[in-house]
Amino acid sequence: MKNAKGKGAARTSKEALKPVDDRRVGKRKASARPDKSSAPKAKKEKKATKDPNKPKRPPSAFFVFLEEFRKTFKAENPNVKAVSAVGKAGGEKWKSLSNAEKAPYEAKAAKRKAEYEKIMNAYNKKQARSADDDESDKSKSEVNDEDDEASGEEDHQEEEDEDDEEEEDDEDDD
Secondary structure: OOOOOOOOOOOOHHHHHOOOOHHHHOOOOOOOOOOOOOOOOOOOOOOOOOOOOOOOOOOOHHHHHHHHHHHHHHHHOOOOOOHHHHHHHHHHHHHHOOHHHHHHHHHHHHHHHHHHHHHHHHHHHHHHHHHHHHHHHOOHHHHHHHHHHHOHHHHHHHHHHHHHHHHHHHHHHO
């Protein structure tokens, strides 16, 4: 086996002990992923478009605190322009506050949340009403067209009936 050449060449003892790297040797394992051509891809669902009229969610107690903290922080540190610095300092300050000190911010947040819930209820009622109006605004022909599209066999059957009637009329004329 001395001076053996080719694929079957004997390896030295050091090479035999090393793990084989398939990529380096040129061998590849079968792919774990299924073949793209055989599996049909599911279409991605489009995200629902956001309604610009929908009310914004209310800020949490921390963000109510941060509104005030930003003003004081910018007054004390006019040089700092980074938003992240304000956020980090505000987070540290929030953590250091006691529950008694956090209470006014939590009360403001609860008040804003109650207002938001009222506005959302009104918004949801308005949405429900507008959805009902959209359906009633459709003319009967549009509704019938949609029904016909939903059941393709009915269209086909009607066409056959019309063809039969035309043939009968042609026979009567002869």
